[in-house]
Amino acid sequence: IEIYIFNLRRLQETLEIARRLRIQAKVHLELETGMNRTGLPLKELPQALEMFEQNGDALLFRGCCTHFAGAESIANYYRIKKQFNTFNSAVKRMNKNGIQPQQLHTACSAAAIRYPRTQMDMVRIGILQYGFFPSEEVLVHYLTRNRQESQPMKGILSWKSSVMEVKDVKKGEFIGYGNSYLANVPTRIALIPVGYGHGFNRSLSNQGRVLIRGQRVSVIGTVNMNMMSVDISDVAGVQPGDEVVIIGRQGEHEISVSSFSNFSDQLNYEMLTRLPANLPRRIVDIAED
Structure with a gap:
């Protein structure tokens, strides 16, 4: 176990626990370089270094690090550059x-x-390990420099459901709560x-997309707490139990995390972390998926 420390209080607590357990704690010290979140103020760095020097049997200076304030957007370029220089x-x-320190990251x-120069001794990969880019801007940046790669990564996550019910709605009737969607023609919907x-x-609501029977279909009406309606008027043979792909591939079509996030005005990170714990998770073989 290696510990991430960002202030003197926690470093002191770690020292006391290490002494009590008679072990050497491996510490990564985060420095405040301009994000103004967690991070040891540089004026306090001499005190931290003194603690490492005087307590080498209990504290190992395993790593020194910082965190950038928005590396996914070019708008933050100068801020990131200043942080790295600091x-x-x-x-x-x-x-x-x-x-x-043994490692810089x-x-x-x-x-x-x-910013390849920031890779140093190791990188703290988060969203990339799941096969997703942090933002479309980062993806475009990568593809511009690696033109031979049209699909550099495969996302390891898909989100699927199934059709619960199929019903027909007459022309002139509203669908779902309120009056956000009026059926101007006879419409077949899937719940x-x-x-x-x-x-x-x-x-x-009224702009999302899902995949059913290999075709992209539109969300119509207001998204409910635990249900939504989609227009399947142009998709033949839809039956209860048919697979619905919310994120992922079905046939020749795909709904990516990025496109889903853009539609709902969310970051990729935001969308992925908002998937609740009560959604069943299933680990599948790549060939099966």
Whole structure:
């Protein structure tokens, strides 16, 4: 176990616990370089280094790190550059005093792609390990520099449901709550037992898409807490129990995490972490999926 520390109080607590357990705690010290979230203020760095020097039997300076304030967007370029320079300056001061952390790391998924110099001794990959880019901007950046790769990664997550009911709605009738969708023609709809309570954002009312029988169909009406309606008028033979793909591939079509996130005005991270724990998870073989 290696511990991530960002202030003197936690470093002192770690030292006390390590002494009590008679072990050497492996510590990664995060420096505040400009994000103004977690991170040890640089003015307190000498005190932290003194603690490492005087308590080497209980504290191992395993790593030194920082976190960038939005590496997924070029709009933050100068801020990221300043942070990286600040971090490097702090490390140089440590080295001049004979202190060398075993590892230096600053790069998250976005920084590892956009700013290769930030990779250093290791990278802290998050969303990339699931086969998703942090943002479309990062994907475009990668593809621009690797034109031979049209599909550089395969997402390991798909979100599926099934048709609960199929019914016909007469011309001139409203569908679902309120009057957000009026059937201007006779319309066949499928009810899907997925709603905003499952992470399918209410903002996708009348504009979301899902896949049924290999075709892209539109969400119509207001997304409910645990249900939504989709227009299957142009899809023949839809039956209760048919597979519904919310994120993933079906036939020749795919709904990506990025496109889903854009439709609902969310970050990829936001969308993925909003999938509730009560959604059943199933591990499948790649060939099966």
